[in-house]
Amino acid sequence: MIEQDDLQRLFKALVNRAQYLLAMREHGAKELKAKLEQKFPEALSQPGLVEKAVEFCQQQNWQSDARYIESYVRQAIEKGQGALKIRQALMRACDDTLLIADALALGDDVWIEVARALLDKKYGETAKPAESKEQARRLRFLQSRGFSASQCYKAFC
Structure with a gap:
């Protein structure tokens, strides 16, 4: 005792x-x-x-979980991470699912722009590749960064 x-x-x-x-x-x-x-x-x-x-x-x-979530989301977006990956990391650090959902409710347009910026940085372009093999590789890259399938497809101009 x-x-x-x-x-x-x-x-x-x-x-x-x-x-x-x-x-x-x-x-x-x-x-x-x-x-x-x-x-x-x-x-x-x-x-x-x-x-x-x-x-x-x-x-x-x-x-403050609110401050932590806000800070983490901002840093993760700057690193080119998508909402799915960010949500997963935040769930390991705090339990407030409502705060997490609010912080990630930026709209599809924002996430598509983040994905486009990531494609441009990695590949130098956001155009849809002619070869299906290359397109699949780029889609897997975006999905591994936490973007949904629809966001990945929409990221190609």
């Missing part, structure tokens, strides 16, 4: 580590919790302690 003083020290260590991680970059609550549990396995013997540390960070406005 852990004494009260040890429990308070552990809580403070959890909060300090969370603060350190959040100073480096934004983290989703789920991701932050996993990192704290990995760093402090002794905290697992105290149910709810890690969650309380994450909640404390949220109350201090150090951690």
Whole structure:
């Protein structure tokens, strides 16, 4: 059994580590919790302690899933990733599916433009290739980046 003083020290260590991680970059609550549990396995013997540390960070406005999602979506779009791949990564980092859906509801036109920019960057053109083998290769490339099949086809001018 852990004494009260040890429990308070552990809580403070959890909060300090969370603060350190959040100073480096934004983290989703789920991701932050996993990192704290990995760093402090002794905290697992105290149910709810890690969650309380994450909640404390949220109350201090150090951690926000909304900020994390907004930041991640912006960075992923700049890297040329599609909505499917972004959604999958965000689901690993936070549980708020409504925030994720809202952040990714940019409209098909935006995602098609991102896919076109990616095609142009990689292949130097967005025209539909004459060879079906080459077209299939480019479609697979776009789909691996997280674009839907319809977005991939529409990306070809």
